[in-house]
Structures are given as C-alpha cells and as structure tokens.
Amino acid sequence: SQELEQSPQSLIVQEGKNLTINCTSSKTLYGLYWYKQKYGEGLIFLMMLQKGGEEKSHEKITAKLDEKKQQSSLHITASQPSHAGIYLCGADSGGYQKVTFGTGTKLQVIP
Amino acid sequence: DGGITQSPKYLFRKEGQNVTLSCEQNLNHDAMYWYRQDPGQGLRLIYYSQIVNDFQKGDIAEGYSVSREKKESFPLTVTSAQKNPTAFYLCASRDRGQGNQPQHFGDGTRLSIL
Numbered sequence: 001s002q003e004l005e006q007s008p009q010s011l012i013v014q015e016g017k018n019l020t021i022n023c024t025s026s027k028t029l030y031g032l033y034w035y036k037q038k039y040g041e042g043l044i045f046l047m048m049l050q051k052g053g054e055e056k057s058h059e060k061i062t063a064k065l066d067e068k069k070q071q072s073s074l075h076i077t078a079s080q081p082s083h084a085g086i087y088l089c090g091a092d093s094g095g096y097q098k099v100t101f102g103t104g105t106k107l108q109v110i111p
Numbered sequence: 112d113g114g115i116t117q118s119p120k121y122l123f124r125k126e127g128q129n130v131t132l133s134c135e136q137n138l139n140h141d142a143m144y145w146y147r148q149d150p151g152q153g154l155r156l157i158y159y160s161q162i163v164n165d166f167q168k169g170d171i172a173e174g175y176s177v178s179r180e181k182k183e184s185f186p187l188t189v190t191s192a193q194k195n196p197t198a199f200y201l202c203a204s205r206d207r208g209q210g211n212q213p214q215h216f217g218d219g220t221r222l223s224i225l
Binding site: 004006009030033035041044045048097098099100101 | 115117142144146151152153154155156159161167169199201203211213214215216217218219221
C-alpha cells in the first residue's frame with residue numbers, strides 16, 4: 001500500500017519567514033493533494049498536482065511535484081499567523097478509489 | 112451553498128453502546144468516505160463508497176459499520192466492538208469524473224467515551 005511521509009512533523013516560524021513542507025511517497029504519485037486543517041475542523045483543499053515537474057501557486061503558497069513524481073513540496077512565502085494549522089498531503093491510491101494521507105505537519109507562526 | 116454536513120459536532124458514548132455519526136452531502140458526488148484522525152496523526156480510512164448500495168472496507172474497518180442507501184447520505188456506526196473509539200471523525204465526498212478529483216470534507220465529529 002502507498003505510504004506518505006511528511007517532514008517536518010512540526011514547525012515554528014517567525015511571521016514573515018519562508019518555510020517548506022515536504023511529502024515523500026513510497027510509490028509514484030498519480031494525484032497529489034495538499035490540504036490545510038485548523039484544529040478541530042475539517043480539511044480545506046489547497047491544490048492538486050498531477051504531472052511531473054508541475055508547480056501551482058495560490059496567494060503566498062506554492063506546491064511542486066518533482067519530475068519523478070515521488071516527492072512534493074509546499075512552500076509558504078512571508079508567512080502570516082493566518083497560515084498556522086496542520087498541512088496534510090494526500091495521494092490517490094487503490095485505482096483512484098481511495099486517498100491515502102500523510103501524518104501532517106503542524107505549523108505555528110509567531111507574530 | 113453546496114457542502115458536506117456532519118452531525119453532531121460532539122458525541123459521547125457509554126460502555127457497550129452503539130452510536131451513529133451522520134454525514135450528508137448536496138454536492139451530487141458519487142463517492143463518499145469516512146476517516147478517523149487521532150492526535151498527532153494523519154487520516155486513516157475506515158470505509159468508502161463509490162456508488163449507492165455499495166461500500167468497501169478501508170484500513171481500519173473493524174468495529175465500524177456503514178450504509179449507503181441514498182446518494183446524499185453515508186452514516187457511520189461506531190459499534191461496541193470498537194474498543195478505542197475516542198477520535199475525531201471526518202466525512203468526505205468527491206466527484207468520480209474523469210481523472211483526479213479532490214475530496215471535500217465536513218467539519219468533523221469528535222467522539223469521546225463517557
């Protein structure tokens with residue numbers, strides 16, 4: 001079965017700093033999703049990546065999928081307190097019937 | 112507005128009791144999912160359904176049951192056989208259209224033992 005490893009597990013940054021979260025797969029990624037979760041709430045969809053080398057941006061968040069399609073990164077530029085939360089990567093598995101999730105990265109942004 | 116509604120937000124279970132978590136969606140999605148989230152962990156798949164009247168076990172189905180009698184509804188029952196039910200439960204749905212599709216999530220139900 002597919003496994004997704006996220007690093008780091010937690011991150012504390014000062015407001016205004018840049019940061020990167022990584023998601024590494026044991027198998028080729030055919031659909032990679034990034035979500036954000038505030039404590040005690042549901043997941044909010046951020047971005048989806050499908051092709052090797054693909055890069056997408058939304059506001060100050062950029063997600064990339066490497067050429068080999070086994071690793072993705074999420075980069076936040078000039079972090080703000082509103083970026084705080086848990087970031088999870090998810091990948092299609094089981095013939096696109098299921099989505100497997102990583103263990104999440106908890107981000108705290110200090111004003 | 113289209114979305115997924117989970118209820119209740121908080122639920123307490125007594126020893127030996129079955130409890131049912133509700134999940135309703137008005138997004139006209141064929142596929143629906145139930146996940147369990149424990150502190151410091153990611154989401155683990157309990158059950159999923161691709162179509163009405165059909166569902167499959169996920170990675171941690173023991174002690175849980177589901178039904179899919181209507182496209183809009185996918186209730187999860189936590190049975191007394193689930194010895195460690197305290198967790199945050201999330202329901203999701205997605206379109207089964209061509210190619211990859213992101214899941215949409217409800218706001219979750221937090222289940223605790225009394």
